[in-house]
Each structure stands twice: as structure tokens, then as C-alpha cells.
Amino acid sequence: MEYYCIQKVVFSSSPSGGDYIAMTIAGEFCKLAYCRAGDKKWAVFLENKRYNYEDMIYFKGQFYAINMGGTVEV
Secondary structure, X not given: XXXXXXXXXXXXXXXXXXXXXXXXXEOOOOEEEEEEOOOOOOEEOOOOOOOOEEEEEEEOOEEEEEEOOOOEEO
16 A cells, blocks of 8 residues: 555544554545554455445444445445
């Protein structure tokens, strides 16, 4: 992920607390990736063939992402 353009990052909680998950929309095909506090690399959701995510939020313990087709995924 180090060479990808990151479009958006959403945190599960404040990074200053030290225990969080960060989710990002990144790269040419707007893939989803995540990392936990202390991880050295992003983990890309490779099993998900649908890319081109437009937006995401974290709400009540879950990440929600909407793709360009208008589908919301949890």
C-alpha cells in the first residue's frame, strides 16, 4: 500500500488511545484495506472482487462502505 494514493481513512476510535482499527479507501481501483494499531502493513481485502468504493463510516462497532453501484457493505 505504500505507493497507493489514500483517499480516505476512518478510525474505529481515537488513535491517541492506542487501540484502534484504521480502514482506508485507496489506490487506482478504490480498494478497501485495514490495519490495527501497531501493524506495519495494510491488509487489502483481496477476496472482495468489487472495488471502486466511494465512501465509508464507522458506526456502532462496524465499518460501512458504499461502492459506486450504490451497495452498502458492512
